[in-house]
Amino acid sequence: MFEAPAGAGAVLRLIRAERATTRSQLTLRTGLSRSTLAERVHSLVTLGLVNEADGPSTGGRPPATLEFNPTAGVVLAATLRPNFCQVVVCNLGATPVFERTYESAMIDPAAVRTYLQATLEHAQVPAQRVWAVGIGVDSECEQDLRDALPHLHDAPVLVDRHVNLRALAEQWTHWRAVDHLLYVSVGTTIECGIVSGGRVHQGARGTAGGLGHIGVPGHAHVPCACGNTGCLEAVVGGRALAEQLRAAGLEASSPADVAALARSGSADAARAVRSAGRAVGEVLAACINFYNPGAIVLGGELAVASQHLLAGLRETAFARSLPMATRDLVVSPTRLGEDAGTTGAAVMAIEHVLAEAYVDRVVQRRDNGV
Ligand SMILES: [Zn+2]
Missing domain, CATH: 1.10.10.10 (Winged helix-like DNA-binding domain superfamily/Winged helix DNA-binding domain)
Structure with missing residues (x-):
């Protein structure tokens, strides 16, 4: 009632x-x-x-x-990277209907507006069919874009970080029955998206999920890009692993190289990824005890070598967690892969405009003839 x-x-x-x-x-x-x-x-x-x-x-x-009826309108879902911008027109069920990718050395809010409008023109979708716009960004440009682009025509523009949108997409598409989900991305950075009660948990200043900058005991000598030392990301992030493998005489310059080596049977690479999994698992054990998630989904460039990463992670995450907290916990590699971010941007936009209060306002405006 x-x-x-x-x-x-x-x-x-x-x-x-x-x-x-x-x-x-x-x-x-x-x-x-x-x-x-x-x-x-x-x-x-x-x-x-x-x-x-x-x-x-x-x-x-x-x-x-x-x-x-998911075809009642569309949302625009965009993913911004340092040198390209992907824009997808999706129906209100998050099904893609048209897609364009724009490459540019410099992507600022004005360029994003141009790309969004150009996509609508190419897709021959009138602006009044657009209910909302969702954009996935790196944390650096999040606020700039929010300030510069609050609306596209009449449609609200929502902005969030890639990792949060990936978490949302995973929960929405494959884990509907799971109310509390962690999406852990292991690559150059190590980040976590938190979905609670079907919504992204942002924290007071929008920085929730900063898994990579939790300290790992015994590594106080390792400097991190954040200015601190001994951070998980600095110790076992993709860059650190690549460096470790280069020192062992292997050719690896990126997390993708590390994952490829581990998959192709290099024992050194497999060992390095597994040991990274263990370190991530130790930090995750604290999160599991603290947050009690129903599912942990693993993504990011290193998740391509997921068997080694998962094996290491399971060793420590389960050993150090409360038995009650892990009784029904599922740990799974991503099923959406790289597409998760755009799906998440669409889902963010859809859930915003189909929320109860929003729909009530739309109905009221229509009844008042506005
Ligand atoms: Zn750090």
């Missing part, structure tokens, strides 16, 4: 989650009268967000079912 009468947004939420798909189920779940529910459904059908389909013909007159 709802405290205030359920609005159109709440009705849409139940339909999207398929928790109630007929009018009688919806009146039961929301406590609304049949006539008020009919108004809510009418608003959603008018917006194109809901279709009413005939129910299965099982004799008698079957109740019509209400379905979410």
Whole structure:
């Protein structure tokens, strides 16, 4: 039951989650009268967000079912990297329908606006079909972009870091039943995206998940780019591993090289990745005890060598965690891979505009003729 009468947004939420798909189920779940529910459904059908389909013909007159219509509009999902920008037009179910990649030595907010508009033109999508824009960025340019590009036409622009969007994408596509998920990215940097109750946990200043700068005991002599010493990332990040392998006479200049060597059977590389997994696992054990996640998903450039990384990680993460905390914990390599970031940007945009309060405002504006 709802405290205030359920609005159109709440009705849409139940339909999207398929928790109630007929009018009688919806009146039961929301406590609304049949006539008020009919108004809510009418608003959603008018917006194109809901279709009413005939129910299965099982004799008698079957109740019509209400379905979410992901083609009611689109979102733009963009991924910004230092020298390219990928823009994907997705429907409201996060399914890509059009994609463009722009390369440039300098990508600033003005360029991003141009790329977004150019993509819409190429895709022949009118601006009023765009409900929202989601953009994945490196942490450095997050705030600049937010300030410079709050809207594209009338659509809100949402910005978040790649690692958070990857976490969101993994949870949304493969781990719906898991409310508390950690996405751990191991590459040049070591970062963590935290999804709690289906939402990204940002922390007070948006820096939550800084796994790479947690200190590893016994490495106080290793300097880190952050200015501190002994950080996990400085000790076992992709750069440190590549350096370690070069010292052993192997050719490795990036985390991708390290992963490739480990996969091709180099015992030195496999050992290095496994030992990195152990160090990450030790830090993760503290996170597991503290946060009690239901799933940990492993991504990043080194996750390509996931068997060695996972083996090391499991050794220490499980050994040092409370048995209750790990009883149902699943640790899994990413299933989305590199596409996760763009999917996550789309999901961020979709969840923003299909949130209950947002849908209620859209309905109200429409009723007022604005
Ligand atoms: Zn550091």
